[in-house]
Amino acid sequence: MATPDSDISELTEAQQLALQQYTSVTDQDVRAAIPLLRRSQWNVEIAVAKFFDGEGPDLVAEALAAQNVPPPRAPRQENLQQSLLHGQVNALRSQNRLDAAPRVVPQPESQALPQPSLILAIIFTPFKLLYKILAVPFRFFAYLFPFLRIFPRNPTTGTLRSVNTSGRRALSPADAAQRVQREFTEEYGENSLPWTSQGYATSLDQTKREYGFLLVILLSPEHDDTTSFCREVLMNAEVTSFLNDPTNTMRVWIGDLRDSEAYQVSTALKCTKFPFSALICNTPEISSTSISVVSRLTGPMTASTYLSKLRAAHAARASQLETGRVAHNLQNSERNLRAEQDQAYERSLAQDRERARQRREAEAAAAAAEKARLDAERNATLLAEKRKAWRKWRASKVKPEPGLEEKEIVRIALKLPEAARVMRKFRASDEIEELYAFVECYEDLQAGITEEVEKPEGYEHEFGFRIVSTLPRVVYDVKGGGTIGEKVGRSGNLIVESIFEGEEEEGE
Template sequence: MASANMDVSQLSESQQLALQQYMSVTDQDVAAAIPLLQRSQWNVEIAIAKFFDGEGPDLIAEALAAQNAPPPRAARQENLQQSLFDGSIRSSRSRSPPDAAPRIVPQPDDQVIYRPPFLLSLIFTPFSFLYRLLSLPFGFLSYLFPFLPRMFRPSPTVGTTRRTNTIGRKPLKPRDCAARLKREFEEEYGPNNLPLYDGGYAQALDLAKKDLKFLVIILTSPEHDDTSSFIQDTLLSAEVSEFFNDPKNDIILWMGDVRDSEAYQVSTALRCTKFPFTALITHTPEQGSTSMSVVARITGPVPPTTYLTKLRAGIATHAEKLATVRATRSAQQFERSLRDEQNSAYERSLAQDRERARLRREAEAAAAAEEKRIADELAAALALKNKREQWKRWRVQAIPPEPSLDSKNVVRIALKMPEAARITRRFSGDASVEELYAFVECYDLLQSETVGESTKPEEYEHKYDFRLVSTLPRVVYSIEDGGTIGEKVGKSGNLIVEPISDDEDEEDEED
């Protein structure tokens, strides 16, 4: 391609680099770009500023800037756009850091408490105390006599009307204000596909800070003459709407009417002096870990191409920084999630180990308790057996010998023992039934020739594990019924020693 004066190949290396930088920002053709760069002494920053803001008449300042401008740096593919866009934004103003974006949370008018200055409140404190002191009895009298307040109230003048406050709009909450603005916008300019945020400015700012997105603030004033043309020609144009709806741009669009309290406070905080006003706000990590700054301002009505160029320049300037912060946050979030998963897995493993240890302790405790129970039962059974043997040795000493054949009141009883042995013995008719039971219980000791002396065991109550019954008819002779052998059995009898099982003992205890 050739310009009006020379070919691109005739330019020096530094001039070709300046031309490439200028065209990548402004997207201007070569025929118009080379003369503008020549008038700007091949200074890319001055040329970009002239393209966006118009050429100024101060040629001496341009020459001085061209003399003081440093030579262009070597091109770096990864930082080329960043260096260009930084120069285009800061060329028309000082190189100070971007303004911080304020966070505004409007307070409803009904919740605002107006307080006088401290000095005035101190001076009028005695009067206020006196007024409250006098108002108490007057209020009591007004309660007793309701006609008194009407007597002292001035009557309205004929022909006067009640004044109402018609200035301004009804104050609403931020979300309701956003819904009202969207409804009025559609009623005035028709349906549109602008992705307007349906919350307040503070919520939009917090969302942009959290998600690392660009926040575009548009402030309008219906009383301004350029508002209607800006909205119809620029804001509602196809390229601008497509730009705002493109998810790759990561834009949150918030729009406000300065007649609303929140939008008015935002315009004051952003130092808006001309409407319509557009501000591009984004996270600036160089200013702080949580800082939000205004990186671009667009005032007045501008064509859609210029409007988009300025927004794209501001976005491209900070896109790489935001991508770095997003990558850092993603890495931190991944590390945090991995650490949480590891901690969760460790806690689950620790809980499983604790559960296994608890079950093992419970099993060991149950086994120990079972062993102790068995040992106690064995010890109790052994002690019971020893006491039973001791009782038998003691009781056998009290069993009287068998009466002689010529004795009177003798009862002859035949006993069938459990071992299928049959015993026949004479008993005194005056002896109790318990003597018969004791004889059967101690029969094995009576057959032994060596029976030592013994005493009655302490804390022992002997229970016979058998009963004496007769057949045809079946009669049970129990110790609890009492009586003597002669009364129960008669002169003779055939009795069976019938063992008592454990189940029958339980049934007897239940009965």
């Protein structure tokens, strides 16, 4: 559920656009991005700088700076001597002060305006020319009277918003960098400059992570000294060798002012003279995460002068960056070591959990097997008791042997498995089950156990044998029913076979 601080529906259209642009660069969660943008007065560049470089202690001053409002000055009283001393101190501080390297936020490709079709371009050409003609006096009037807001101004720089009229197609930062490299090679020939195929913001982030140097070179094709600077300075063998030296950890980004990102970089770096070069690196004396412009090389100069200034600025910072790089690598090594130790610990925990799970499963399986065995034994004991009780009950229900006075009599000779031949008379009207019951209860009948017992409840008796005749072989099944007279006749020689033994013999 969205909180009031992170409800996007309550934001204005401009604030939603700033939020989308900020999250596309930083990939930060919206709930954390909205409070940071509010503290930055919805200025995307200041918010991105805070995200990567950390927030300063004075949030009010930053908010006022975002609105281009100078902070209020406290009244001060001083004499002439104090003013002179204060001016000298400020001059020394301005000479030694390092400007923070701005992080330019490129426009997302999804927000880039598509190029109109040829037909629409031809139709709107007269209106475009008329707008250019009328815009010149209005801009001059706005320059004379800046307090009149005739044209929209850029909230970050305060300058009038300009429209790209060069006809140069807007590309992504990476594609624009590759286009500058291709145009430079076509114009000045093959070279061995250490080109970077990434945008300014990406190059700045990599330089910050690697504790290296970033040389930003801004070129204006309309400037008179651009050609001589590129041919005589940038393509100089010594300059190229210095830039390509891996021990210098130098990264070079060259931008064309006709591109949107390069123009924003020139505005952020306060570029006022061409050719322009700026050397950027980490400045740990300011803060552990700050990156600043340590040297600016502006205007035309010879290759030796350019190289000497570049070497001097590089040498002044190389030792500090090397120390920071070593400390950063040591931190990364420790972090990687801790990560490996954590992974090994997690693997050990996973193995222990797997062993414990297997042990629990084995114990549960053994307990289930033991329970099943006990249940089987208990069921077998209960079944044997019920079977014994049923035999006693059925033995008491077996009809006695008929006497000589009865006429319908069947004489049967039974061959029992564990006894000799038994002669028994049955009534012809007795069911075949009576014959099976006599065989099942023969031992009890012989022992004279005829006590009255109750039939066990929930027990269905199954006979473990069958009665067959020899010649011809006929099986008298108890489930088929019928009387003894119908099945056997007047007399018969029958054999009692065990069901399992009979099945084995038939299988053989």
